[in-house]
Amino acid sequence: MQPGLRFGMDTRRADQIATALEELIFTGRFDDGDRLDEIRLAREFDVSRTPIREALQRLVASELAVQIPRRGVFVRQPGPVELIEMFETMAEIEAVCGRLAALRISETALDDLDAINRHCQDCVAKDDRDGYYRENEKFHRTIYQQSGNGFLAREAQRLQHRLKPYRRIQLRLRGRMAQSMAEHESVVAALRAADAEGTANALREHVAVQGEKFRHLMAHLKTLA
Amino acid sequence: MQPGLRFGMDTRRADQIATALEELIFTGRFDDGDRLDEIRLAREFDVSRTPIREALQRLVASELAVQIPRRGVFVRQPGPVELIEMFETMAEIEAVCGRLAALRISETALDDLDAINRHCQDCVAKDDRDGYYRENEKFHRTIYQQSGNGFLAREAQRLQHRLKPYRRIQLRLRGRMAQSMAEHESVVAALRAADAEGTANALREHVAVQGEKFRHLMAHLKTLA
DNA sequence: GACCTTGAAATTGTATACAAGAAACTTGAC
């Protein structure tokens, strides 16, 4: 492989900075409304304003920040209402993926899901939250892909990424891993039965934020604000 | 109102250029894979490379183009498969909006929809495609908003905008306006009956590309390629 | 004291200059 043909490895400084800033916003290092000062950031990342501005543009495009012309770029942390809306949307999109996947999923993918669930089970036994989180991501990604719709799968992935920091909070709820695990299994059962509506409902319930999960999320939001 | 406080009016050259380029891609002025030459575009828009680069970044973010590091930005026209995928996704998202709206829509919004449909009917009578198109957009936007989920509504709007050029093609199908019109009315009926699944199904069918519509879209794609 | 005007300082937006990597072309060997 020639040196110029490597793909992902961000050789562009602007891309690295965008990823770093995204992470900083995700982890709550910036409050809602904070102005992202170009000159300050340029100093901190030890680059000129040019790559900083490119990175900021990317944040604006992914709605992590808003730009007001000739004023600057401001961090945009979702409030409780928008968070609930995003989770509801995620639940509905997962339901759609599931409904389509129920009719289109391959046998090998079903086996993959079973394997992932066994790994999940191991993580529950070991109380390994990070491990569970990784396997959980694989589980959902597999369903997105098995929707047989690449565009839809990418959209689902994008939203999942956006919600990542909040999903992690969910798992800290006592006994949530075991319950999540059980829900995974009923999803696979519905998929195997080619039960479109059953899969959709199971996934919607699985992802939706309600009851205990809702109160947990709200409590955590308050500690952040 | 002070001169500095106007909002939308793009005072930034980069934003204007981004919009212009988007339009050029939408209308098929560029082929898939065309490289967007910064220097050439800078000359054409009579501006330096800086705002051009910002505009290109925006195209990449909205997936109208792809960027290959140190190579350039290339136009990315969706092929037949991706188009079908995008329409399927649109149909499903509209179905979701409809299902939620059936339980949340206000009386006044229902009346608005009726009014819009009357305007649609006028356009059908006058064979006014542009007018119908505008009213049709209002119809769908109203349903997005009445889903009661602002985030979902914005996502739906974004996808609708992305599909705009192809949707217009659909309307040119003989008798399509009248049929679309009838479908609108059954959607409103289901909404008024608070029939969640009925609304979802009606909208999904309404938006989905199948049968005649599918062949029509394919035929048009071939003429473009 | 409240409010408007005015001007300095700071910040964004754009142009230009420079650096680094990729594409294209030339030259030479076989």
Added chain:
DNA sequence: GTCAAGTTTCTTGTATACAATTTCAAGGTC
């Protein structure tokens, strides 16, 4: 004529310089 190495040209990515607006504060007016 084909291919390969080396050189030139061109393009992207980053830094810096300049222009245009906004912000903030000081000073004046009522």
